[in-house]
Amino acid sequence: MRQTRITTIAAGAAVVALTVAGCSPNDTAENDGPVTLNLTIDQDMETLFPGDSGNADNIAILDVVYDGLVRYDPETTEPYNYVAESIESDDNTVWTIKVKPDLTFQNGEPVDAEAFVRSWNYTASHTELYSNYFFERFKGYEEMQDELDDEGAIVEENPIEELSGLKVVDDLTFEVTLNAPFAGFATMLGYTGFFPVAEECLEDVEACAITPIGNGPFQVTEWEQGVAVDAERWTDYPLDETPEGIDAINWKEYSGASSWADFEAGDIDVSYPAPADLAAAQEDPELSERFAEAPGAALTYIGFPLYKDGPWQDKEFRKAISMAIDRDTIINELSGGLATPADSWVVPGGVPGGEAGTCEWCTFDPEAAKAALEKAGGWPGGETLTIGLSDDETEIEYFKAIGDSIEANLGIPYELKPNPDFFTIRSEQGFDGAFRNNWFPDYPLNENYLSFYAVGEEGAGNFGWYSKEFEDKLAEGDQAATLDEAVVKYQEAEAILAEEFPTIPFRFSAGAEYYSERLDNVVLDPFSGAVKIRLLTVTE
CATH class of the missing domain: 3.40.190.10 (Periplasmic binding protein-like II)
Structure with a gap:
């Protein structure tokens, strides 16, 4: 044994x-x-x-x-x-x-x-x-x-x-x-x-x-x-x-x-500026000596209410949204170099099993996005795509930029719906359009990024997505004799997730704080x- x-x-x-x-x-x-x-x-x-x-x-x-x-x-x-x-x-x-x-x-x-x-x-x-x-x-x-x-x-x-x-x-x-x-x-x-x-x-x-x-x-x-x-x-x-x-x-x-004003006043020991204050902070030589950063494992991604009828039920529509988002420009302008565009569902190198490039449709390609949207039947005329998120000031700036990119490249009007009860709404399947999600691992294993997609039945979970093939592959990983063998099976499960494309990876955030x-x-x-x-x- x-x-x-x-x-x-x-x-x-x-x-x-x-x-x-x-x-x-x-x-x-x-x-x-x-x-x-x-x-x-x-x-x-x-x-x-x-x-x-x-x-x-x-x-x-x-x-x-x-x-x-x-x-x-x-x-x-x-x-x-x-x-x-x-x-x-x-x-x-x-x-x-x-x-x-x-x-x-x-x-x-x-x-x-x-x-x-x-x-x-x-x-x-x-x-x-x-x-x-x-x-x-x-x-x-x-x-x-x-x-x-x-x-x-x-x-x-x-x-x-x-x-x-x-x-x-x-x-x-x-x-x-x-x-x-x-x-x-x-x-x-x-x-x-x-x-x-x-x-x-x-x-x-x-x-x-x-x-x-x-x-x-x-x-x-x-x-x-x-x-x-x-x-x-x-x-x-x-x-x-x-x-x-x-x-x-x-x-x-x-x-x-934002707690940045209180940090500058000396009332807080650790903080990070909102995008509007980021350039000034990075140009301050004194602050640069009191700056800590580290590779991050947090994934921000976009979900859809697959538990409700709508254009998002078509994978081609989800692909269109993903390829219409100019991740590089948005992240470079708002993160100050402290985030990277995500092209996978597990942070590369951050936990066992994390690999870059598992997302085929995470590259900015407006023409391919338009073709995918046309294949999906287009966007309903007169309708507005709602994007649900929390009331965090930084995330509102990010998702405004995401919405602008979608509208500019696909002609889909959007409306941000920030709400302090975001997490409750998500758990109750209360969204009527796209919505922000964020995940950082509870423990260091690629399985932890994937297991919450295993809902066991149609329509369950935060997204309403279910795949028996995906869940069977996760189970194979669970039952592997060694952790190394399990990691490989979990990678195969991520490949199934990538093919069915229920959610859209957006960015991996590095850890960064001023102190x-x-x-x-x-x-x-x-x-x-x-x-x-x-x-x-x-x-x-």
Whole structure:
């Protein structure tokens, strides 16, 4: 039998050791009071419950409030054990996980096998939670899901609250049984939805969603929703990965507005300008010395409501839209060189299996676009193409440029429909035209860019696209004997996606941030592009 094991990666351990070893906060910051790191929240944020947190902002906060079984090396993206002592399987179906001893939550409860099992059971048994679908691979998942109506509302709650595939073996050991082999299982376990949860938290989930009880280096003290989140250092934190010289963190909420003016005023430690301010920032020699960038893994792409009748049902129409978009010009003008036109659905080189050029129709070609539109039967006269997106100022500029390119090259009038409830509208299949999407991987595997297209039935999911051939190929990857073999099968699944072309890749975003004079060792997350708070040093 082949044995799969995730062990601590030497490179990751070296990065961490170099970063966190050395002087204490008092040595690095000579001041009269606590040092507060001032950061931003850019999207509307509703919860800090781990099993229900899926955007870049609440993930970034929870990354310092909680510790997971696995963390990811910021340079290689490879997983290494953190709270886990070991993660092992002989067959990629039954996995045994051992937790490191003597760890606690911020309320004193033990972080043990039960802490993970209770957390995973809760998220898996609550269909409405964001991370619920991550447990689809677990034995017993289907039997415990609530019955939903066509609008996604719960019709009947399922009384089963425990996954049959989860079992506590002893205080520090638990066993996971999957429905089928999945070589990438251990790779997933650094994701937010797999964090442990305190028993006190599940006694009042609503309170825990506002003031979580974590096991990480910082604990939330107050969240005034829509205004700010405050956290302070947990002085009893026992592990190594914690930032130097930071006593507290304040995240100010901007909800799509730019924080650049506050950054220039010295009120924010990390920010990035909107396109209108980008040229001035790049020409400032002082700012250029306080600039961090890294290859990004975030894909922005365009979806269509394939769950509704319309011209988008024809692949030729979707091809026409894609080839009418002048990606190079738009991205060069608005990104300042910190994004690249996307011609694939998985970031090339960013995760295992990512390859450039899988999208045949992602090249700007107005004449081919017109021919494809004619083949599709044209655009209905008198109609306007609506483009749904969030109310983020930067994305509005990008999608105005996209709409202008479509109108100029195909003669299709458009209207942007920004909405702060974008994510809800998307999940409820509420769009009547094209809509923006963004994805950065939850864990480093090409499967993670592709699996959310696997909806299991016609009309389901955010896009309403279904392909049995695609889903069968993903399943072949899941059941591969090794991760390398799985990656190849997932690449074959991407080729099917590319041929059927339900969505249009637009850009891959590099991580880029400007930071204040008092910050040092600024490293960006290889997935989201956000600053890795645990690696920061404050030198004021």
